Amino acid sequence: MSDMTDTAGPVLAADGTPLKRSLARALRRQKMRxxxxxxxxxxxxxxxxxxxxxxxxxxxxxxxxxxxxLPRTVEALADWDASTGELPDEVVFAAMAADLKDxxxxxxxxxxxxxxxxxxxxxxxxxxxxxxxxxxFDIENGGPWKEELIxxxxxxxxxxxxxxxxxxxxxxxSGYFLNAVDMRVGTDGPEMRPEDEQIYxxxxxxTLWMSLAITSCCILLAYPVAWILANLPARxxxxxxxxxxLPFWTSLLVRTSxxxxxxxxxxxxxxxxxxxxxVADDSRLVIINNQFGTIVAMTHxxxxxxxxxxxxxxxxxxxxxxxxxxxLGATDWTAFWRVYFPQTVPGIGAGSILVFILAIGYxxxxxxxxxxxxxxxxxxxxxxxxxxxxxxxxSALGAILLAVVLVxxxxxxxxxxxxxxxxx
Amino acid sequence: xxxxKLAALAATTALCAPAAFAEEMANEMTLVSWGGAxxxxxxxxxxxxxxxxxxEVKVTWDESSAEAxxxxxxxxxxxxVTWDLVDVVASDSMRLCDEGLAVELxxxxxxxxxxxxxxxxxxxxxxxxxxxxxxxxxxxTTFGYRTDLVGDTAPTSVCDVFDLAAxxxxxxxxxxxxxxxxxxxxxxxxxxxxxYDTLGTDEGVSQALAKLDTIKDQVVWWTAGAETxxxxxxxxxxxxxxxxxxLFSAIAEQNQPIGMLWDMQSFDLDGWIxxxxxxxxxxxxxxxxxxxxxxxxxxxxxxxxxxxxxxxxSSAPLVGTHAELGIDMAPHMPTDPANATNVxxxxxxWWADNRDDLNAKFxxxxxx
Numbered sequence: 001m002s003d004m005t006d007t008a009g010p011v012l013a014a015d016g017t018p019l020k021r022s023l024a025r026a027l028r029r030q031k032m033r034x035x036x037x038x039x040x041x042x043x044x045x046x047x048x049x050x051x052x053x054x055x056x057x058x059x060x061x062x063x064x065x066x067x068x069x070l071p072r073t074v075e076a077l078a079d080w081d082a083s084t085g086e087l088p089d090e091v092v093f094a095a096m097a098a099d100l101k102d103x104x105x106x107x108x109x110x111x112x113x114x115x116x117x118x119x120x121x122x123x124x125x126x127x128x129x130x131x132x133x134x135x136x137f138d139i140e141n142g143g144p145w146k147e148e149l150i151x152x153x154x155x156x157x158x159x160x161x162x163x164x165x166x167x168x169x170x171x172x173x174s175g176y177f178l179n180a181v182d183m184r185v186g187t188d189g190p191e192m193r194p195e196d197e198q199i200y201x202x203x204x205x206x207t208l209w210m211s212l213a214i215t216s217c218c219i220l221l222a223y224p225v226a227w228i229l230a231n232l233p234a235r236x237x238x239x240x241x242x243x244x245x246l247p248f249w250t251s252l253l254v255r256t257s258x259x260x261x262x263x264x265x266x267x268x269x270x271x272x273x274x275x276x277x278x279v280a281d282d283s284r285l286v287i288i289n290n291q292f293g294t295i296v297a298m299t300h301x302x303x304x305x306x307x308x309x310x311x312x313x314x315x316x317x318x319x320x321x322x323x324x325x326x327x328l329g330a331t332d333w334t335a336f337w338r339v340y341f342p343q344t345v346p347g348i349g350a351g352s353i354l355v356f357i358l359a360i361g362y363x364x365x366x367x368x369x370x371x372x373x374x375x376x377x378x379x380x381x382x383x384x385x386x387x388x389x390x391x392x393x394x395s396a397l398g399a400i401l402l403a404v405v406l407v408x409x410x411x412x413x414x415x416x417x418x419x420x421x422x423x424x
Numbered sequence: 425x426x427x428x429k430l431a432a433l434a435a436t437t438a439l440c441a442p443a444a445f446a447e448e449m450a451n452e453m454t455l456v457s458w459g460g461a462x463x464x465x466x467x468x469x470x471x472x473x474x475x476x477x478x479x480e481v482k483v484t485w486d487e488s489s490a491e492a493x494x495x496x497x498x499x500x501x502x503x504x505v506t507w508d509l510v511d512v513v514a515s516d517s518m519r520l521c522d523e524g525l526a527v528e529l530x531x532x533x534x535x536x537x538x539x540x541x542x543x544x545x546x547x548x549x550x551x552x553x554x555x556x557x558x559x560x561x562x563x564x565t566t567f568g569y570r571t572d573l574v575g576d577t578a579p580t581s582v583c584d585v586f587d588l589a590a591x592x593x594x595x596x597x598x599x600x601x602x603x604x605x606x607x608x609x610x611x612x613x614x615x616x617x618x619x620y621d622t623l624g625t626d627e628g629v630s631q632a633l634a635k636l637d638t639i640k641d642q643v644v645w646w647t648a649g650a651e652t653x654x655x656x657x658x659x660x661x662x663x664x665x666x667x668x669x670x671l672f673s674a675i676a677e678q679n680q681p682i683g684m685l686w687d688m689q690s691f692d693l694d695g696w697i698x699x700x701x702x703x704x705x706x707x708x709x710x711x712x713x714x715x716x717x718x719x720x721x722x723x724x725x726x727x728x729x730x731x732x733x734x735x736x737x738s739s740a741p742l743v744g745t746h747a748e749l750g751i752d753m754a755p756h757m758p759t760d761p762a763n764a765t766n767v768x769x770x771x772x773x774w775w776a777d778n779r780d781d782l783n784a785k786f787x788x789x790x791x792x
Contacts, residue, residue, distance in 0.1 A: 107524045108524060110521075110522035110523065110524070111522070111523055111524065113522070114519075114522060114523070117777060117780065118780055121777055121778050121780065121781040122777050122778075123777075124522070124776055124777050125773055125776065125777045128522060128776075193784075195788075196629075196630075196785050196788050196789070197781075197784040197785055197788055198788055199784060199787045199788045199791055202788075202791055203791065206791075264658065264660050265594075265660055266658045266659045266660050267658075289644055289645070367647055368647070371644070371645060372599075372645060372790040372791065373791065380787070383783070385494055386490075386491045386493070386494040387493075387494075388779065388780055388783065389493060389494065389497065389519065389523075390780060
């Protein structure tokens with residue numbers, strides 16, 4: 001090595017340019033080519049995945065609808081001091097009348113009503129009912145609007161409605177996120193919701209521990225299966241592999257319904273237990289429509305995601321290591337635990353991450369076999385996306401779920417190390 | 425100069441052309457419905473006769489009614505509405521109307537008058553619950569019970585659902601607060617006309633949940649309409665709520681030992697809405713079809729295939745016999761006087777306001 005260091009000046013390439021620059025150029029060209037090759041995929045992911053996710057996340061704080069629909073009211077309300085406990089004055093009511101007229105003509109008044117109804121039930125019909133009359137308002141000559149509006153609907157005389165309107169007039173809101181952690185904006189800042197309305201944190205906790213339980217069940221069941229598959233002759237292993245993959249190709253709904261038939265009280269398993277005499281006919285086991293049902297059905301559905309990475313890792317482990325350990329005097333257990341098992345950890349890691357992340361987002365199976373105590377937070381997200389149309393809350397719940405997964409992923413990286421994961 | 429003027433003129437004519445020929449109708453139509461027996465009754469009663477008159481039209485079906493509101497909102501945001509006519513329940517039609525996602529209909533011009541000249545507005549009457557809604561059927565959520573599992577006295581009142589001593593065993597209820605809260609209050613002694621006033625207070629909600637608590641550990645909660653008939657057929661539950669048409673097919677078409685309990689059946693409506701933002705030619709076609717498909721004869725014909733009541737008063741006398749089984753359909757209709765002695769009229773407006781709030785309370789109660 002020492003003969004290279006004492007030459008003066010830069011090392012030159014064959015064409016006379018400094019070697020460093022020439023190398024950098026070549027590398028840059030190579031990188032560009034690589035980038036161009038993956039560009040279609042990158043653009044595809046950006047357009048079909050990253051942008052929609054960002055858009056959805058933005059919805060969880062977006063609240064422009066109030067100030068866009070009721071611009072004059074929002075401006076007039078800014079000066080109103082809610083702490084006095086008195087209704088706003090005529091200026092605000094007149095602004096509201098003018099805004100309502102415009103909004104009703106554009107048929108957007110009910111949208112803002114729906115938005116505010118999330119925070120204060122009853123505001124949806126307040127806007128809908130007033131909107132019907134608002135088209136006929138004579139803004140210049142009518143009034144006084146305070147009496148007129150309260151006369152149309154006494155909801156306009158309720159202090160709480162105006163406070164809600166003022167609280168939710170900024171274009172960015174924390175309301176959805178507060179709701180997603182069972183809180184709300186009270187008179188003096190954020191406060192917990194009443195006990196009988198707290199669900200999301202409880203569901204999040206349940207989702208996490210049940211996903212962990214499902215992941216552990218998958219590890220326990222998949223390990224021996226993967227071991228057998230990896231140690232059989234190739235022809236037999238391929239045959240058995242089809243048995244693992246077959247349920248994988250069957251529709252999710254069919255598999256879930258099959259579990260219903262097996263597990264219900266008049267189902268196959270209970271019938272057999274009663275027939276054999278293990279269980280009395282009037283005390284059949286309740287093994288569906290609860291957490292047990294969800295864990296069983298989801299473990300079955302997610303099992304291939306655990307077996308496949310384990311199998312591919314175990315296949316690469318040289319059997320002579322085990323033989324060597326034994327020939328050096330290790331017992332079967334020591335040979336397995338000290339030599340074989342550590343080599344399979346990357347497979348377990350990969351399978352666990354896959355199963356856990358898939359389990360956390362599942363909602364069809366828990367909805368069908370979970371009853372009341374075996375449902376996940378994703379069931380509530382689905383409800384708010386498709387039934388209640390509260391997309392802001394659904395996005396906030398989704399964002400929290402995403403954050404939790406990222407935190408767990410980070411923790412996994414710290415404890416086990418992400419380099420220690422092998423998919424095959 | 426002249427040339428540009430001419431070009432401009434040509435351009436304006438070209439632009440105005442579609443508007444000028446607004447009456448020209450598209451020949452393709454995408455209808456959205458619920459699938460299953462209900463959708464085939466629509467095909468037989470509405471679409472096949474319409475296609476006989478207009479053979480040039482091509483109809484595509486999409487079985488997405490369950491997610492119609494969310495999908496229509498997404499389509500509207502993307503500016504690409506691919507559906508022409510969507511079958512939704514009444515509460516969804518109100519929501520779509522509120523969101524500006526459905527076209528407001530004028531019963532006088534958009535819907536056909538009855539054969540005797542009664543205006544569509546009077547013929548549909550109170551069932552026109554939203555400005556955007558063209559009702560087709562009245563259905564009800566009601567209870568079915570296993571005739572062989574309830575002992576000698578069959579249940580006659582909805583409150584028998586809450587009576588575990590007389591009718592032990594599991595019950596199937598829909599996993600949502602709507603209907604269940606009302607039934608619970610009714611059976612806890614609240615007068616029918618006071619139900620929504622009571623439910624509007626925190627004490628009322630607690631009262632309803634406390635009543636439901638008495639049977640909570642015996643309830644199987646369902647989410648899809650097909651679950652209750654299945655649970656009843658398997659003997660998994662002794663009684664359960666579901667849509668009356670589902671129970672009819674389990675009883676009449678599959679001969680299951682199931683009886684109907686019509687007491688306090690909860691009426692609901694199903695009908696069409698036209699999405700906002702359709703091009704003129706597609707809208708013209710769909711309005712033409714809508715007028716045809718909701719006339720008196722078409723609504724009466726539908727009852728040949730499924731046991732849901734026609735939404736028009738003038739259709740009721742025309743309801744005949746089942747197309748395949750040949751049985752008289754009138755006694756199986758939720759609107760039949762014998763079945764409708766005690767009905768529960770579900771308050772759309774009230775639920776539109778309070779659904780999110782009660783859902784949170786109901787879910788928290790379920791999770792307890």
